[in-house]
């Protein structure tokens with residue numbers, strides 16, 4: 281049997297980043313290393329690098345999230361980036377969206393244990409909750425799908441003038457180029473690649489930012505809504 285990897289002590293930067301919520305961040309890291317691994321939500325090989333590669337890498341996304349907004353973390357998995365973001369930003373209202381029951385059960389436990397009153401867990405696929413969730417200012421995501429597919433799921437969840445913030449690695453620029461036409465059709469008006477986490481993570485975390493205009497979801501989504509709104513044709517009667 282392989283021995284369970286040990287969770288290393290929190291690095292000094294974690295105290296600064298999580299501030300008052302540092303103890304809760306430690307508790308979350310312990311839950312990931314223990315129940316998270318046992319229930320197959322995170323690989324055992326991730327445990328030694330939980331702080332740098334997961335908690336801190338996700339928490340620094342906070343640098344580019346505006347104040348007091350609503351956020352939907354699409355494909356939250358074991359709570360990344362949603363939970364670290366919630367720990368550093370009590371001003372946000374965050375929905376963790378995840379289709380798998382095993383994962384939403386874990387997320388609900390974490391939210392209750394850490395007393396994250398500003399976080400709600402919703403079970404579902406992004407493309408299926410459209411119209412059921414209130415549109416949000418910001419969609420976040422990490423490791424869910426290539427940018428073009430992620431955009432078709434995430435952008436329709438946005439309010440007008442909202443933005444999607446996707447944590448991506450080295451492939452960020454490449455994915456943006458490949459997704460250009462899809463983003464255009466979905467109503468993107470501005471895109472950028474941001475580097476965050478100076479002095480906290482090395483390498484810096486890369487974030488693809490996609491801002492939308494008045495019509496998030498773009499032409500296809502607008503057409504779908506128009507179709508749904510059309511009155512039903514009167515049924516023909518046989519004479």
Ligand SMILES: C[S@@+](CC[C@H](N)C(=O)[O-])C[C@H]1O[C@@H](n2cnc3c(N)ncnc32)[C@H](O)[C@@H]1O
Nearest residue numbers: 354355356357360378379380405406422423424
């Ligand atoms: C590789 S995991 C990443 C989890 C987490 N974001 C992280 O970085 O550790 C991808 C997650 O996306 C979820 N997912 C896949 N398709 C989805 C969809 N259409 N809508 C919402 N979530 C989805 C999966 O269930 C899974 O939890």
